[in-house]
Amino acid sequence: MLTPEKKKEFEEQIRAYVGKPISPPTPARDEVNEPMIRQWCDAMGDELPIYLDSDAAAKSVHGGLVAPPAMLQAWTMEGFSMHEGYDVPRNEEHRLHKLMTDAGYTGVLGTDIEQEFHRYLRPGERVTVNTVIADISPEKATGVGTGYFITTRSTWTDEAGEEVGWLSFRVLKFIPKDPPKPASDGGAVQSKPSRIKPPRGQDNAWWWDEVANGKLPIQRCKSCGKLRHPPRPICDACGATGWDFIESTGRGTLHSFTIIRYPQFPGYEFPIIAALVDLEEGQRIVSNVVDCDPADVKIGMKLQSFIHEDEDGFKLPLFRPVA
Amino acid sequence: MSVRFDEVRAGQELPPLDVPVTAAIVVGGALASRDYTPVHHDRSAAQANGLPDVFMNILTTNGYVSRFVTDWAGPDAIIRGIKLKLGGPMLPGDTLKLRGSVTAAEDGVAEVQVTGDNAWGNHVTATLKVALP
Numbered sequence: 001m002l003t004p005e006k007k008k009e010f011e012e013q014i015r016a017y018v019g020k021p022i023s024p025p026t027p028a029r030d031e032v033n034e035p036m037i038r039q040w041c042d043a044m045g046d047e048l049p050i051y052l053d054s055d056a057a058a059k060s061v062h063g064g065l066v067a068p069p070a071m072l073q074a075w076t077m078e079g080f081s082m083h084e085g086y087d088v089p090r091n092e093e094h095r096l097h098k099l100m101t102d103a104g105y106t107g108v109l110g111t112d113i114e115q116e117f118h119r120y121l122r123p124g125e126r127v128t129v130n131t132v133i134a135d136i137s138p139e140k141a142t143g144v145g146t147g148y149f150i151t152t153r154s155t156w157t158d159e160a161g162e163e164v165g166w167l168s169f170r171v172l173k174f175i176p177k178d179p180p181k182p183a184s185d186g187g188a189v190q191s192k193p194s195r196i197k198p199p200r201g202q203d204n205a206w207w208w209d210e211v212a213n214g215k216l217p218i219q220r221c222k223s224c225g226k227l228r229h230p231p232r233p234i235c236d237a238c239g240a241t242g243w244d245f246i247e248s249t250g251r252g253t254l255h256s257f258t259i260i261r262y263p264q265f266p267g268y269e270f271p272i273i274a275a276l277v278d279l280e281e282g283q284r285i286v287s288n289v290v291d292c293d294p295a296d297v298k299i300g301m302k303l304q305s306f307i308h309e310d311e312d313g314f315k316l317p318l319f320r321p322v323a
Numbered sequence: 324m325s326v327r328f329d330e331v332r333a334g335q336e337l338p339p340l341d342v343p344v345t346a347a348i349v350v351g352g353a354l355a356s357r358d359y360t361p362v363h364h365d366r367s368a369a370q371a372n373g374l375p376d377v378f379m380n381i382l383t384t385n386g387y388v389s390r391f392v393t394d395w396a397g398p399d400a401i402i403r404g405i406k407l408k409l410g411g412p413m414l415p416g417d418t419l420k421l422r423g424s425v426t427a428a429e430d431g432v433a434e435v436q437v438t439g440d441n442a443w444g445n446h447v448t449a450t451l452k453v454a455l456p
Contacts, residue, residue, distance in 0.1 A: 036355070039351075039354075039355045040355040040356070040386065042351065042355070043348060043351035043352040043354075043355040043383065043386070044352065044355075044383070044386040044387055044390045045342070045387075045390065046386070046390040046393070046394075048390070048393050048394075048397075048398055049398055050398045056398065057398075060398045060399055061398075061399040061401070061456060062398075068386065068389065068390075069389065069402045070382070070385045070386045070388075070389040070402075070405065071356070071382075071386070073356070073382060074355070074356040074357050074358075074382060077356060077357035077358055077382075078357070078359075079357045079359060080359050081359070082358065082359040082360050083359045083360070083361055085360075085361065107372075109409075110381045110409055111408070111409055112406070112407060112408040112409060113381060113385065113405075113406075113407050114404075114405075114406045114407070115385075115404060115405050115406075116403065116404040117402060117403060117404065120401070169381075176373070193442070193443060263444075264440075264444040264445055265444060266411065266442065266443040266444050270444075
């Protein structure tokens with residue numbers, strides 16, 4: 001962490017970059033050309049004939065081959081030397097990033113781009129880019145960590161000096177909340193997040209074990225017979241600690257529900273229909289309704305539970321409508 | 324065949340596109356856009372940045388979003404602008420589910436809203452302005 005004095009000094013240093021061009025206007029290394037267009041279209045699976053088929057392109061509104069507009073930035077990308085990263089700064093943007101990295105803002109994340117194309121480019125043209133550091137936000141706390149949003153604005157001109165398009169690009173330069181983990185052997189990489197697992201303790205682990213065996217259990221007081229859920233050690237009716245359980249038929253009616261559309265955290269299918277279900281044995285339980293259009297969910301509808309198994313083997317009871 | 328402006332109505336949906344993303348798409352897209360940042364072609368660099376594998380660069384996302392729209396709009400459509408907001412990362416082995424709908428149609432230009440979701444949640448939301456014949 002920086003001291004308040006150091007922080008002030010740091011912010012003055014980074015603010016000095018606002019308005020600076022990152023380098024003198026830079027011509028593209030190559031003319032707009034068909035091999036690079038073809039390679040782009042291959043990678044994007046793009047078969048639009050105006051990019052690849054000169055006869056079809058001639059008959060289109062463009063009157064000849066054009067480059068995909070989304071490629072605009074590609075014509076002036078730095079290319080191979082980018083693999084060196086910003087540790088050896090080669091322009092003002094790199095110097096700004098390095099200054100922030102050295103102050104602990106090591107993370108970088110592209111957040112959004114906005115771009116306009118005044119016209120499409122044609123093979124044989126050579127564009128020049130001019131990129132300016134347009135803005136640095138005040139320090140912000142974000143989900144990934146605290147940092148600054150840096151906006152750069154690039155404009156491209158043709159050989160006549162006419163602007164052909166522009167792009168503004170925003171990145172977050174931040175102090176990561178979770179320090180990067182060292183590279184693993186690559187063997188145990190989890191590519192897909194899964195459902196958050198319930199905490200298991202001595203009062204409720206039995207319930208999840210029964211579910212894993214395909215049952216929907218309801219805890220019952222041995223003294224007075226009152227049902228209870230979620231599982232807990234003492235009966236709230238008579239105070240007795242002895243209990244057993246019954247197996248529910250899984251038939252129930254929808255008592256109430258809410259539909260979760262946002263935020264869409266990983267590991268779940270959205271929208272989620274979160275439901276309070278009255279089981280026919282008289283116990284209410286929280287679960288999700290699935291196999292049902294959110295528009296068709298109605299309080300009082302008949303439901304049937306089933307044991308769902310996630311891809312990672314975790315099992316839980318869910319409900320679906322019965323006709 | 325191109326979509327004509329007078330056929331377009333707000334609320335109209337684009338044909339969905341599911342892209343099974345491979346390492347070839349991630350690395351091929353990065354290199355086709357001349358983006359040699361290591362996290363897009365080197366798994367150990369991606370892992371050092373806290374991600375399990377190489378992830379798609381913004382220009383490739385940009386390319387897929389515009390391809391998705393021109394697949395629908397056709398060769399006589401002209402993309403005037405793209406606004407794109409990134410969510411979670413796009414990794415090999417996952418599917419990019421592109422969905423879109425027309426949100427406005429005025430003066431020969433359709434505004435199209437696009438979302439691209441994957442197993443992590445939302446990867447991209449975008450708004451495109453497309454001039455139609």
